[in-house]
Amino acid sequence: MAEVRVSYTPTEETTLLRNTAREFLSNRLPMATVREMMMTPDGFDRAVWEEMAELGWVGLAIPEEHGGAGYGTTELSVIFEEMGRMVTPGPFFATVGLAVPVILGLADEAQKSGLLPGIAAGEIIATVAAFEGSRDWGLENVETTATRDGDGWVLEGVKPHVLDGHLADLILVVARTDQGLAVFPVGAGADGLTVEQVDVLDPTRRQATVTLEGVRAAAPLGSGPAGDALPRALGVASALLACEQAGGAQRCLEMSTEYAKTRHQFGRPIGSFQAVKHRCAQMLVKVEHARSVAYHAVRVTEDPAEFAIAAPLAASVASESYVWAAGENIQIHGGIGFTWEHDAHLYLKRAKSSSLLLGDPRYHRRTLGDALGL
Template identity: 45%
Template sequence: MDFGFTAEQEELRRAAREFFEAETPVRLAREMLEDPVGVSEQAWKKLAELGWTGICVAERYGGSGLGLLELSLVMEEAGRVVLALPLASTAAMAVPAISRLATEAQQERLLPELAAGRTRATLAIAEQSGRWEASGVQARGESAAGGWVLSGEKWFVPDARSADLILVVAGVGEGLGVFVVGRGAEGLELEPLQTVDGTRKLDLIRLEGVALPSDALLGETARPAGELDALVDVAKTALAAEMCGLAGRALEMSVEYAKVREQFGRPIGSFQAIQHKLADMKVGLENARSLVYYAAWALDCGAPDARLAAAMAKAYASDVCPAIIADAVQVHGGIGFTWEHDLHLYLKRANADAVTCGDADENRELVASLLPTEAQ
């Protein structure tokens, strides 16, 4: 049994690392802190030219036809540079929603533009409760005059300011619907939110009688809550992969620093306390990676335990990856706390990812609820 990656997957990882280090280094994330929109159009164009915005889009729509496992490899490499581009919101949130829920005509209209990077999109699920699940959805979509009218609020929407399309989850009858809304739609208002991670912009979206055509509803029908859960599972796995990349780079920086920083006439990496801390960081990182890779594979294959695997990966990564980066700050000592050092960017992104699509506690609750079913 082969648990390794294929040669093609390893080549994708290598290409992603080389591209992100050359074209979107951490320096870009710093620049985006002061940018009100948070996107470098030049960098986005180069990313799209590589096909990674359409990595999970079927080939017939101009995509690569790959899966979540390949996207997770790219997301992990993106984490290494604290990528300040809307890759996660477009490729891991919007594209899966359209691919799974939309009619053939809707897919033909939307997916080629997303795959080519000409259109950016995001998914608006959470509301004031902060829960990324059906029970937290209070926004409503009502049928009116041959179309739809949306009302309500959406909180913590990633990259909404730079998105051309916002996929809004709202109640429809007894079920849920995902509506395609243009960012400039009348009655839609964006309010920037001040959050811990300034490199990924989040917005509050107010929907005040937003009128939409009948074909704005993906699939043109309401869906059960379970289909929303499946979309969140994909997104949380991709974010867990990004957290692994963040933590992995922080660990590398710590090892490099421990080799050159001297105290009492010797490198601090020679002290057992530092060695043990670095070893514990490595063990935690490899455990998180294993959970993420399995979750991505399980979701790609439709494995019976896919939802459980996604919850486990997100719960563990949300606990361990921010802790690894916090330990990296400790290894660096005083310089690790400074604004000039990059570690605070990694820690802030990891803390933001940790609470998106459910924090560690919420995902542990989900794991607990799924265990009896899996054991039967």
């Protein structure tokens, strides 16, 4: 089977980004702030978004000619990994992880010039309204329709799981046309559009139900059907999400390890009991594996054959590792880990939710099996 070699060694850029991200997130969005935010109606503070944009994070992987910094997914993935560590709330994944790859993968130059500079500048929060059926991650049964009307289109349908839809200024709607699925940019204030937040498992990453009743839209991205570009863009989103998951899993390992060193029972640190220390060591293995597949995927996005393998590999392995690590973290903490007061549940909720957002591990393995010809 084909094999693509890439470098995993940190570069000057990735090291600088990591240090900046860790510092900003621990000062500006420490766990206490995350917990306050997750109890607010919006689950987010727009002022933070503007600061992230000023730091250049929002436009990091947007080309320079469209107002971004022109870096690739490798650099961007560092921010996701760091945000994963801190269960950072807000629409960073929806906008930067999901909407931007869709625009970059599908839009023509004029559309990119129209959509990306506002996003890069932090003025536009964007998201993608793709999934309908609860297990239809392959978008095979999308029922939202787009019908031609004069020189525009009319959208009809319901999208029940739009990430941060309540915050979005721009919603990229996946709809069925007579030529297949296409992606239509829709502004938040459009007539016939209703956005209603739903209660979610992971309060640090919100969802909304978006209803489209005769919503008028201009040409879809790329002025035609999305074709393979849409699953590829979702693959990029999966790879970035995998880095976020690896970061979260790593933090769970650190929490468990710290606790196992200090918590005493039977007159000794619980980390000296093999029943506990072996769980921690197993977490280490899974975290390293999650990191490896995630790092690999974000580095091969430009190689279609390798990426077809690397993206679902990263998604399934990182998802399972994180859910498992978040569960072990609670177990190692014992009773305190089950309290609202402790942070462990934030990671469990984020982990489980993330493992279902773009496909569950079995879905990704089906995709991977196809790519491997099995």
